[in-house]
Amino acid sequence: MGRVVIIGAGGVGSVVVHKCAQVPEVFEKIFLASRTLERCRKIQADIDSPIEIFQVDADISSEVVELIRKCEPDLVVNTALPYQDLSIMDACLATGVDYLDTANYEPPDEAKFCYKWQWDYRERFEKRGTMALLGSGFDPGVTNVFCAYAQKKLFDEIHYIDILDANAGDHGHPFATNFNPEINIREVTAKARYFEDGKWVEEDALSVHQTYDFPEIGTKKAYLMYHEEIESLAINIKGVKRIRFWMTFSESYLTHLKALENVGMTRIDPVLYEGHSIVPLQFLKSVLPDPASLGKSTRGKTCIGCRIEGVKDGAPKKVFIYNVCDHEACFAEVGSQAVSYTTGVPTMIGAMLMLTGVWQGKGVFNIEEFDPEPFMDKLMKHGLPWKIMEM
Ligand code: NDP
Numbered sequence: 594m595g596r597v598v599i600i601g602a603g604g605v606g607s608v609v610v611h612k613c614a615q616v617p618e619v620f621e622k623i624f625l626a627s628r629t630l631e632r633c634r635k636i637q638a639d640i641d642s643p644i645e646i647f648q649v650d651a652d653i654s655s656e657v658v659e660l661i662r663k664c665e666p667d668l669v670v671n672t673a674l675p676y677q678d679l680s681i682m683d684a685c686l687a688t689g690v691d692y693l694d695t696a697n698y699e700p701p702d703e704a705k706f707c708y709k710w711q712w713d714y715r716e717r718f719e720k721r722g723t724m725a726l727l728g729s730g731f732d733p734g735v736t737n738v739f740c741a742y743a744q745k746k747l748f749d750e751i752h753y754i755d756i757l758d759a760n761a762g763d764h765g766h767p768f769a770t771n772f773n774p775e776i777n778i779r780e781v782t783a784k785a786r787y788f789e790d791g792k793w794v795e796e797d798a799l800s801v802h803q804t805y806d807f808p809e810i811g812t813k814k815a816y817l818m819y820h821e822e823i824e825s826l827a828i829n830i831k832g833v834k835r836i837r838f839w840m841t842f843s844e845s846y847l848t849h850l851k852a853l854e855n856v857g858m859t860r861i862d863p864v865l866y867e868g869h870s871i872v873p874l875q876f877l878k879s880v881l882p883d884p885a886s887l888g889k890s891t892r893g894k895t896c897i898g899c900r901i902e903g904v905k906d907g908a909p910k911k912v913f914i915y916n917v918c919d920h921e922a923c924f925a926e927v928g929s930q931a932v933s934y935t936t937g938v939p940t941m942i943g944a945m946l947m948l949t950g951v952w953q954g955k956g957v958f959n960i961e962e963f964d965p966e967p968f969m970d971k972l973m974k975h976g977l978p979w980k981i982m983e984m
Contacts, residue, residue: 594621595948598666600651600681601673602627604772604885604929605695605730607636608937609672609944611927612975614642619945624664626651627673632885639928651677657684666690670944672937674773675699675706682714682725691723693943695730695936696776697821704779704861708824708959715957725957729943730936731897731916732758732838733822734960735972738939739899739914739979740830741965747912747981751903752834756820757913759841761810762893762920762931768849769882771932775874778859781850786819787837788827799847803839807896808982809917815839825959853877884933891920891930900984911984916977926976935977942971 597620599609606627613620625633626647633646649660651673661669661684671681671694678698685692699706711727718725728734736756744751760771770777785796801817820838827836842850853859858877863870898915916935923934943960946952952963960968972979 595619595667596622596624596665597668597670597944597948598624598626598661598664599670599672600626600649600657600660600677601671602629602632602636603672604883604887604933605936605940606672607639607885608927608929608933609670609940610636610640610644611929612938612941613944614640614644615975616941616945617642619948624660624666626660651681654680654683654687657681658687661685661688661690668693668944668947670940671695672940674776676701679710682711685723685725686714686717686721689721689723691947692725693729693940693947694727695734695940697727697733699779702861704783706780706821708821711957719956722955724947724954726943726947726952727957727959728822728825729940729960731939732756732820733825734936734939734943735916735977735979736897736899737822737826737959737961738965738968740826740901741961741963742969743899743901743903743912743914744830745965748901748903748905748910750832751830751901752832753900753902754826754830754833754836755900756822756836756838757805757807757815757896757898757900757915758839759805759807759810759813759815759896760893760932761807761813761841762891762895763843764882764887764930765890766882766887767845769887770884771887771930772884772936774878774881774884778850778853778874778877779861780820781818781840781842782854782859783819785817786823787817787835788823788833789835805839808913808915808980810894810896813841815841826961829959829961885929888920888924888928888930888933891924894919895931895935897935898979913982913984914979915982916972916979918977938975938977939968939972942968942975945971
């Protein structure tokens with residue numbers, strides 16, 4: 594039994610609260626805190642079991658410390674934005690509480706996400722005797738666990754990994770993002786990067802694509818992108834020669850994104866508007882549909898998985914380990930679309946494994962550093978069944 598504070602009442606936070614509430618034998622007490630209390634209140638009203646809610650500005654570490662002192666949790670789950678990772682980790686260190694998140698830190702004024710900032714906390718967590726689990730969403734998260742499982746159970750040597758993320762869902766809007774618009778657009782417009790033969794190779798954003806056949810959703814064009822799990826998998830999957838990440842987009846998304854980029858609406862540097870300083874991308878976020886509101890209208894499925902190539906018992910082997918998730922089924926269960934759902938379920942599972950002591954350690958860890966099997970079992974039981982296709 595454990596007490597959990599969830600910070601961030603957006604699309605993902607809402608799913609995490611719903612899924613934790615389904616497992617009361619582990620999540621004895623759930624506290625939800627966010628910048629806008631109204632968002633917490635809405636989630637509280639949707640949940641049958643009682644949860645306590647709080648307002649917090651997680652950019653201010655002392656506010657998070659105060660929240661932790663009030664709630665006395667065993668674990669803080671960060672489903673706010675990557676900008677808050679370090680201030681929440683600082684608060685966890687100050688209070689001696691474990692930490693979990695779904696996306697690695699990036700500074701607001703520089704679109705450069707990498708693990709360095711959070712890996713620099715390793716010694717402090719070790720000394721404090723507490724644990725931080727990084728990237729417990731789907732990608733990063735489940736994709737890392739799939740790779741760890743392949744390393745443990747399916748291969749003697751892993752040579753190539755292609756992480757494929759396809760969303761064949763249609764939300765009915767000409768342009769919307771399935772998770773926080775600011776973070777999504779910063780990620781998609783960043784240079785594509787992949788790991789090959791010990792080096793990083795860089796390409797222009799959205800300049801390289803390949804066509805893949807996805808189970809249940811068919812043939813899709815997927816674009817090479819940089820994604821944070823490549824950084825930790827390049828270290829933790831021994832002997833891997835190449836890791837790439839590919840994501841699909843609708844034509845409408847790409848056309849709108851290009852136009853928005855061309856007119857400067859994706860800029861992250863402040864501009865002067867009628868005497869006020871505004872960041873164009875933050876303004877754009879405020880006029881786009883809220884990802885948490887897309888559940889009702891989204892139809893179709895997602896398919897996310899890892900194509901892994903290597904050697905087993907002296908013979909070449911290639912598999913695709915994947916999950917297919919249906920937007921409408923997610924909405925029926927927790928009132929969210931599948932992108933929030935596929936992120937929120939693994940967040941709950943990571944939290945469950947920490948609270949029950951199945952995964953434990955002192956320091957800062959990426960998810961593939963732990964035994965993947967308990968996590969794979971829980972995916973089957975809590976709404977994200979996976980399959981392995983021999984290729
Ligand atoms: P949303 O924008 O829907 O939700 C973010 C929430 O965090 C909002 O409620 C927001 O409050 C709150 N918040 C923002 N700043 C603060 C602050 N300073 N203090 C307290 N609360 C704050 O985003 P999503 O739910 O779509 O995404 C959440 C996280 O999940 C992101 O970091 C995203 O990158 C990550 N993610 C990870 C994935 C994975 O597979 N690993 C996939 C998808 C997302 P307010 O309502 O006031 O704006």
